[in-house]
Amino acid sequence: MKFQVMHDSGVRLRIRAGQWAFTKEEGYGIASLLLEQDFIHEVFTSHRNGSILIYYDGEVENKHKIFDILSAITIDDLFEAEPTQTQVSKEITDDFYLKLSKMIGRRLLGRWFLPLPIKNALTIYRAIRYVWEGFDSLTDFRIDVALLDGAAVAGALLQRQYQPASSMMFLLSISDALEDYTVQKAKSTLKDSLALNIDTVWVVGEDGEEKQVSAMDINKGDKIKIHMGDVIPVDGKVVDGEAMVNEASMTGEPLAVHKSLGKTVHAGTVIEEGNIVVEVYSMNKETRLNKIIDLIENSEELKAETQSKAEKLADSIVPYSFLATALTYLLTRNASKALSVLMVDFSCAIKLTTPLSIISAMREASDNRMMVKGGKFLEAYANADTIVFDKTGTLTNATPKVVEVIPMSKRYQRDEILRMAACIEEHFAHSIATAIVNQAEEEGLKHEEDHSEVEYIVAHGIVTEYDGKRAVIGSKHFLFDDEKVKVTKTQEKKIAKKAAEHSVVYLAIDGKLEGLICIDDPVREEAKYVIEELKALGIENIIMLTGDSESGAKAGAKALGITQYRSQVLPEDKSRIVEELKEEGKTVIMVGDGINDSPALAAADVSVSMKHSSDIAREVADISLLSDDLYDLVTLRKLSTGMLDKINSNYRNIVAVNGSLLVLGVMGVIPPSTSSMIHNLSTMMFGAMSTKSVLKDRDFTNDIEVEAVEVADAS
Missing domain, CATH: 3.40.1110.10 (Calcium-transporting ATPase, cytoplasmic domain N)
Structure with missing residues (x-):
């Protein structure tokens, strides 16, 4: 393969092999080949221009190894593969940016080059959809955003205000695209959190000997042995041994279930204790877990909690918009003034800025190597007043x-x-x-x-x-x-x-x-500083749980500056303590890394797993830290509170600007066209502000520049 280096930051390498170098599926194959190397963390390919983006341990010899691997690839070596969930997530983002750029491009070209009669005809054609949706809401006796949008567009067209109607529909289409994007991202993240990444399993032969084989090669009826701490890769029946299995991913129940001869186990659950031999019933896409994933993928109802709140708020404003419009017309008998009120749509800005703020915060978390499984978990992290730490592996280096x-x-x-x-x-x-x-x-x-x-x-x-x-x-x-x-x-x-x-x-x-x-087991060097920072950021109660003796726990707590701790704590005690804190009215963050922490992680309002956590801890946790720096907990707090501050600030600004437009429209100071123009411009401005970085103490300039290159590659 011939290629050219386009960008190299030392840990992030982009090369380009040309437009016809490989297909989309062959790109996934190249990525899987590169990911076999321990020093390579992520690989993204673009078949449109033969681009390969590689995140790796930034050493010169590693970069040369990458070049050697790529140089050795011939046409005959290319093979098709399935994308990883990370690649799927990035493609969703790239497709959204591509769709957004096309929408903006078409609008600008239409405004500059199309004759006025054709532009007006296209505006009427696009308006049919919004008017019909509004009529549909009306016939079902729903006073919602769709009805308001349809009425505003219809009112503008009746007054021959084509430009304001076109601008409103353009903003609404961007809002719809953002909503689709956030739903797809939420689905992708949830699928990623449930997906199994198991390469090999131990198959028990007729003679009782165990043989390690690829997970893709197992068949129905095979007997596989699964050990303590492992994720069960198939649906099946226990034919030997007994174990305590955590089925939190399947049932939501944090306490482990005893599985013995004849009992059924499911893929995606984890063995906390014991070893079992399982006869395979179903595997791969036939498992119960994958059927759940399919339901999630096909669901149209999956929305982020914060976004749902914004939509409810937007709907709740609609009756007041109609009431203000009606009162304006009754008092002034001026259709133009009434239309000025109707054209000022609070809901449009709220629906646009809220998902943008969530997307921006989740992307920023990803940039800081933190995987957040949904916007609602950032919200819970921001509102939490209590954090519970497991000691070993969390506050310590887990290297006693x-x-x-x-x-x-x-x-x-x-x-x-x-x-x-x-x-x-x-x-x-x-x-x-x-x-x-x-x-x-x-x-x-x-x-x-x-x-x-x-x-x-x-x-x-x-x-x-x-x-x-x-x-x-x-x-x-x-x-x-x-x-x-x-x-x-x-x-x-x-x-x-x-x-x-x-x-x-x-x-x-x-x-x-x-x-x-x-x-x-000495505490982490940064742990005491992190705890001080969390206190300063509003987390009032910091609690350490440990299985250590009272004296050992006391010494550790003193070194960390923690006043509340529990010693000689058993796994069931951890979850009980979390539940007691919640009953006291506290919003609880649980931070842990071990199998024993999983019940407490499942019980908390929001849970965080560390980099080297067990499989079950990562699976149960709502947020996973992908670096080994405890300070990420502080960064996450700043990011989550900043996200909520941004959303609340948007609400206040939207009400202030649009409220002023209402008053000016009623007084006849500005016509509907001007009211609509200022409304639309302010909505776009609030949308742009919603994408700004929350974290002020880190320079993202280089990341933004590289992202611009990636978007250009997608185009």
């Missing part, structure tokens, strides 16, 4: 480290305690287990499988049989309350001292405490 290993009897030495703990913990991928295993590897403490199958009890610990004896490792609550492990007074003093300084993992063999493993 072993700082001390303490034998609690003479039966086992320090190295043996660490070796046993690592042997048991290596089967699980949570951060504490990883810290223990890594410490053992660093010290060269190799181990063999000296234990039977392990049983993981969520948020508590692990039970297994080690060297013929029952071994348990986990929290203080798990060992001493649930397992009734014995502890001496001397041991209690040592525990109290270490637990005040660190998070502690306890190891017991045969019912006796044998060792303490002290672990620290």
Whole structure:
């Protein structure tokens, strides 16, 4: 492939291969080929001019690798593929800009070059639609925006005010295009949040052996094994094992459901505990999840909550517009003055500026690597007065480290305690287990499988049989309350001292405490500053939830400047705490990253998942942070409150300008044509202002310039 570099910012590379270089579907294939590289994050192609836009880790050798891959592609290497949801979303935006530019172009060309009789005839032709829709509302006894629009257009034509009628219909057509765009974007975002991105699965053969195959190659009747923490990729029946499955994406119920032999599971749900083998009933587009996605895609009723409020507000103003028009005519007996009132349509500006403000804010969130699943979630984030943090992985880096290993009897030495703990913990991928295993590897403490199958009890610990004896490792609550492990007074003093300084993992063999493993997970450097900023931005209540001991939680809260915290919190406690806060009348943000956080994320008014969150946390969360910077929470607050401020400011300005036009029209100071012209110009001005960036502390000039190039490419 021959190509030319058009733009290179170091992390954003645009090349152009020419108009006939590849088809639309082959462009998706090129994108999928490039996305196989770990250093490439996003790829967008345009078959119209052979443009390829690549987001990548900005290192020189990576750029050269991209050039090598593209240079090696021949015509025979091109293949067709399906677009990713990100590509679909971008195409929706490009198509909208293309449609908008065509509408503006046609209007300008018509005004400059068409003779007046033809322009008037076209105005009458376009007016038929609006008049008919208004008549339809009237016959159904609805006093709504359609009726007002139809009456205003008809009134203007009866007064031979062709130019004002044409301008009004042009603005209404832009408003309709914006509404279609916001609905399509909402559908695309929701589909993206539900879509499964699973490449491979483990198929269990007749001999019981597991084999990893492509998810596209599985068939009905195949048996696949799904492990703890994994998303279930198919609809099917459990034929072996048992598990707790979170079905929040399917049913909205945050609590996990027990699935055992013969029970049905659905694609898109996630295993919180256990492992199961599932016989495949349906896969790919036949699953229940994909049927729901199809319903969403074909629904005409999906609208952003904020946009719906704007439309209701617009409809509520209509009767007053008719009343003012009627009163003006009764008092003045002047049809021109009455028409001046009717031509001033408050609803047109409100319907135009509100979706523009939402689109602009969601686009700005995307520019800051934050995925927002709908405008209503930005609204909830802006109105929230309480934020609840899970500690590990959110306020900390989730990279805990072993700082001390303490034998609690003479039966086992320090190295043996660490070796046993690592042997048991290596089967699980949570951060504490990883810290223990890594410490053992660093010290060269190799181990063999000296234990039977392990049983993981969520948020508590692990039970297994080690060297013929029952071994348990986990929290203080798990060992001493649930397992009734014995502890001496001397041991209690040592525990109290270490637990005040660190998070502690306890190891017991045969019912006796044998060792303490002290672990620290330092807080993020930016966490304290972020919390201070959130308080300054109006979030009054900041609460930290952690499974740590009281002393460990207290030390962490003090370091972060948090006055409210809960220690030794279980997963079910997190969701209960969130529900209690909501019952107190608080609007709650929940920030988390783990499987254990999913019930609380589902319960909150608005939820946020971190970059390295589990599959289920990302699925349940309303907003996903795509960078690892906790300051994004502050940026999101500024963006969301700025969006609401912009919408409210638009309302005030629209009322002020159009109210003034009403008064001037009634007084006869300005004719209907002037009233309509000022109304239309002010509406366009408010629309332009609605697209302005909310965040003032970041320079988007370069992004805007590149976006202009992308729109030109789409054209």
